[in-house]
Amino acid sequence: MHMADALLSPAVGGTMCAVSGGMIAFCSAKVRTGLDERKVPLMGVLGAFLFAAQMINFSIPATGSSGHLGGGLLLSILLGPYAAFLTISSVLIVQALFFADGGLLALGCNIFNMGFIPAFLVYPLLYKRIAGPAPGRKRLATAIMISAVIGLQLGPLGVVLETVFSGISALPFSAFALLMQPIHLAIGVVEGVATVAIVTFVHKARPEIIHEALAGRPMGKGPLRTVLVSFLVAAILTGGILSGFASKKPDGLEWAIAGITGAEVLKGPDQGLHAVMTALQKRTAFLPDYSFKTTENGTKANGGHSLGTGISGIVGGLMTLAIVFLSGFLLKRRDIH
Amino acid sequence: MTGIDGTLLDFKSLDLLADGDTALHRLDPRAKVLATVVFVICVVSCGRYELAALFPFFLFPVFMIALGNIPPLYLAKKIAVVIPFAVMVGMFNPLLDRQVMLHVGELEVTGGWISFASIVVRAVLTVSSALVLVAVTGFPGVCAALESLGMPQPFAVQLLFLYRYIFVLAEEGGQMARARELRTFGARGRGLRVYGSLIGHLLLRTWMRAERIHMAMLARGFSGTFHTRRRPCFGLREVVFLLGWSIFFITARLVPVVHLLGTLVSRVVISYS
Numbered sequence: 375m376h377m378a379d380a381l382l383s384p385a386v387g388g389t390m391c392a393v394s395g396g397m398i399a400f401c402s403a404k405v406r407t408g409l410d411e412r413k414v415p416l417m418g419v420l421g422a423f424l425f426a427a428q429m430i431n432f433s434i435p436a437t438g439s440s441g442h443l444g445g446g447l448l449l450s451i452l453l454g455p456y457a458a459f460l461t462i463s464s465v466l467i468v469q470a471l472f473f474a475d476g477g478l479l480a481l482g483c484n485i486f487n488m489g490f491i492p493a494f495l496v497y498p499l500l501y502k503r504i505a506g507p508a509p510g511r512k513r514l515a516t517a518i519m520i521s522a523v524i525g526l527q528l529g530p531l532g533v534v535l536e537t538v539f540s541g542i543s544a545l546p547f548s549a550f551a552l553l554m555q556p557i558h559l560a561i562g563v564v565e566g567v568a569t570v571a572i573v574t575f576v577h578k579a580r581p582e583i584i585h586e587a588l589a590g591r592p593m594g595k596g597p598l599r600t601v602l603v604s605f606l607v608a609a610i611l612t613g614g615i616l617s618g619f620a621s622k623k624p625d626g627l628e629w630a631i632a633g634i635t636g637a638e639v640l641k642g643p644d645q646g647l648h649a650v651m652t653a654l655q656k657r658t659a660f661l662p663d664y665s666f667k668t669t670e671n672g673t674k675a676n677g678g679h680s681l682g683t684g685i686s687g688i689v690g691g692l693m694t695l696a697i698v699f700l701s702g703f704l705l706k707r708r709d710i711h
Numbered sequence: 712m713t714g715i716d717g718t719l720l721d722f723k724s725l726d727l728l729a730d731g732d733t734a735l736h737r738l739d740p741r742a743k744v745l746a747t748v749v750f751v752i753c754v755v756s757c758g759r760y761e762l763a764a765l766f767p768f769f770l771f772p773v774f775m776i777a778l779g780n781i782p783p784l785y786l787a788k789k790i791a792v793v794i795p796f797a798v799m800v801g802m803f804n805p806l807l808d809r810q811v812m813l814h815v816g817e818l819e820v821t822g823g824w825i826s827f828a829s830i831v832v833r834a835v836l837t838v839s840s841a842l843v844l845v846a847v848t849g850f851p852g853v854c855a856a857l858e859s860l861g862m863p864q865p866f867a868v869q870l871l872f873l874y875r876y877i878f879v880l881a882e883e884g885g886q887m888a889r890a891r892e893l894r895t896f897g898a899r900g901r902g903l904r905v906y907g908s909l910i911g912h913l914l915l916r917t918w919m920r921a922e923r924i925h926m927a928m929l930a931r932g933f934s935g936t937f938h939t940r941r942r943p944c945f946g947l948r949e950v951v952f953l954l955g956w957s958i959f960f961i962t963a964r965l966v967p968v969v970h971l972l973g974t975l976v977s978r979v980v981i982s983y984s
Binding site: 376378379380381382383384387388398399401402403405406414415416417418419420421422423425426427429430431432433435440443452460461463464465467468470471472473474475477478479537541542543544545546549550567568571572574575576579580583689690691693694695698699701702703705706 | 714715718721722725726747748751752754755756759762763766767769770773774776777778789790793796797800801803804807808823826829830831833834837838840841842844845850853862863864865866868869870871872873874875876877879880881883884885887888898901902903904905906907908909910911912913914915917918920921922924925928968969970971972973974976977
């Protein structure tokens, strides 16, 4: 279940897109410089494999229903984190465009929840630690089960947080989390079991693939670029998400000015260049006071807000819909001739 | 017979639509991608309780469907499949938000219902814009647009490989799934053991295939970029398209067009009665 645009606000969506975009750029640089050239067609083709594999089901013994593979963990195990992240992102992009499974703006969120978390959190911190350098079958299976279950708890937690921060849905955090997490516990077990089945098969048939992947380059200290990227990401996260919690109270300077002059902001002269510039600024400020301009009816209404005379809204709405569909019809007719 | 065949057919039919030849199809992909991005941002930035303000945005998908020769019923079916997730989450809004916000005659509409309707309308708008973009631009076009807008090259190359090989691998996967269906009886043969072996074999074949693909492409002089027949050019038409739609979206977002229209009509009706 991918995050949809309908539940997203531009701040959250934009932040996550920036984070995911930065990560894609970073991983692409790593793939270009570090690994072989062969990896790029391999990544593309494994993405297609994942697509096909997601559509094949297996029956779960006790319940009588069927499950299928998600694949993030499998790809991380086979390809390593950087290549896996790029492959998962590409599969998500194709799903968003062709099947509308997850919105376009929500791609940033989905790539983070289903790409970053398995490849850069679960894989190095859980799977690699538990599996060790040359695992036997049992160790491999344990590592995969634990990673799958935890990975599929963190991903939906991301969805819950993004929805709650966006503020479009009225579901509070606790209720939503209580809905999502238990279901995804079951899904995590299914994913773990499917991944174990596939990896044990590959381990039996071609053990060198698994061993090569595990012995791959460890994620050591990256260059300066990594540090800069993380700072950029932190800045965007702070600006995007934490600014929602920014206090409306006066900052230090405003408080000091209030203490001296009795008003928070100094009033400039009424004439001259200063007045002209102030008027121009008021007119052109797209985000006055760091929020979207409020329209006649108010935007981020927090309840208790009248929507004005409902009649004009309804009439106008119906008329707009009529105009829109009539123009569509006319365009279509014109096209046929 | 199996889900994978239906999905592949669906995928192929949307891909076929992109091969059409209308004025919209001939536009540079960058203009269409950017217009869609502005559209999604404007729709998504509408406040929680804004319902009527979302209606003018329907003009964009309707325009694209009409001029791009996309069958509307086909699109409607695809949209209907994807709406349930948004509906399932939005369903709780009427239950949790019971503050009355609107009075229509004697009917009282709570904020919860308005925000729920807003979520559904948003979902329809954003989903249709994504599908319409692919139907009118095609996946290689979108990749080319993204690459010229700054997407890193290894990622773009890999995206195109993915697209190219989805057809091949989905057919192969479909064959294997069908073979399994035909050879299983009841619950035997559908469990994990066969599944692991099935997918494992598909994986190994894919892995070997990828090596052969790479060798074949190197033997044919592949140097990292794909060459296309139609050279992209961002001319006057594209500028008009992009600017026109962006101005429309931003105006519709900032100016309460719908309410002005409604007030005007009600005043005219009242003054005549």
